[in-house]
Amino acid sequence: MKQLYLIRHCSAEGQEAEASLTKEGRNQAVQLANTLGFVPFDKLYSSPFRRATQSIEPLALALDKPITIDDRLSERKLTAEPIDNWLEELEKTFNDPSYKLGGGESSEEAACRGLEVLEEAIQHTKEVALLMTHGNLLTLLLRHFESSLGFDTWKSLTNPDIYCLTFKDDCYESMKHINLERQGL
Template sequence: MTATRLFLVRHGQTASNVAQTLGASHDDPLNPTGEAQARALAGWLAGLALPAPRVYASAFRRARQTAQAIAHALDVPVTVLDGLHEIEVGPAWLGRPYAHLLTHAHELELPGGAFGFAGGETLEGVAARFLAALEQPLALPGTPIVVSHGGALAAALAHLLSADIREIWRDRRYTHPNTAVTELQRNGQRWQVVRLADTPHLETKHSRAGLS
């Protein structure tokens, strides 16, 4: 039996999210707001009484911290998976403001027709390694909860929901605020959206822009 329900979560807030700059380090930790967001999310997920929950995280510190709060509330371990990490933007984009993702989106058009970051990763490549990492969680029964990052989640959702990556990058429909939750339900070979980039556990909405 395989999983038919999937939760995708962005990590809590960090200093680089507040600064709105690209290329946060792998060890960028949650700030106090991010820690509070993670606890609120954990309590909300615990209240759903999900069947056989399993928590997975990117290897990046901010994702592991968010996942650990969830795992503690659900009384399960965290499994760190390669492939769930954020987009590597490369040196040309390092430190640039989130706003450039839209105002300079033409720079993401790469030679050969790819869409992504020169000297870094393409969005198609990110989706491929993210979905490869999901093979293990989805092959087991129960409810996988996957904690990752804004850009990686957008790339993966474009593939899972058969959306054009350039269109979703322009209209930001899959952009997740910190600790936002997307819930998908599998119907045959297709995934359907139950909730998208939702923050029911937070009293106020946070900025939807940016990666990391």
């Protein structure tokens, strides 16, 4: 049995790659480390975006584990230029996985790169790995295993949010959403 913890980063100041965690987000990262510090993680992977690395750093320090930075865990790029109706356009990408805007990624493209990391993590971990990523990519990865998940799942995500996937003989077996509010986050 292997487990992969897929985690959306803690509360951040913005969406830019260099956006830092808010004060609340920094507290959440410490609480996340306290909550998950008992889990015997073999490997820790993170998006290179600052809000993701800042979310995983307290746990990495507590466990004395290195963080593997992987660009494929970066947030999905919806479009090259800001648009006013981004929420409507994002929903379209969940309804049509091949739909994409100029300079952006389709859901298929983003999920494909994310799944590459996930599959590598399954192969390289002995028991438990953690992937720190972003809400949109997280939802696309979850949807690969549970097709009923989509736009509404993305809208309901919190910062941070945790899903634990279980694999038996490297094949998907189950998914568990870990309710952070009950964990004191």
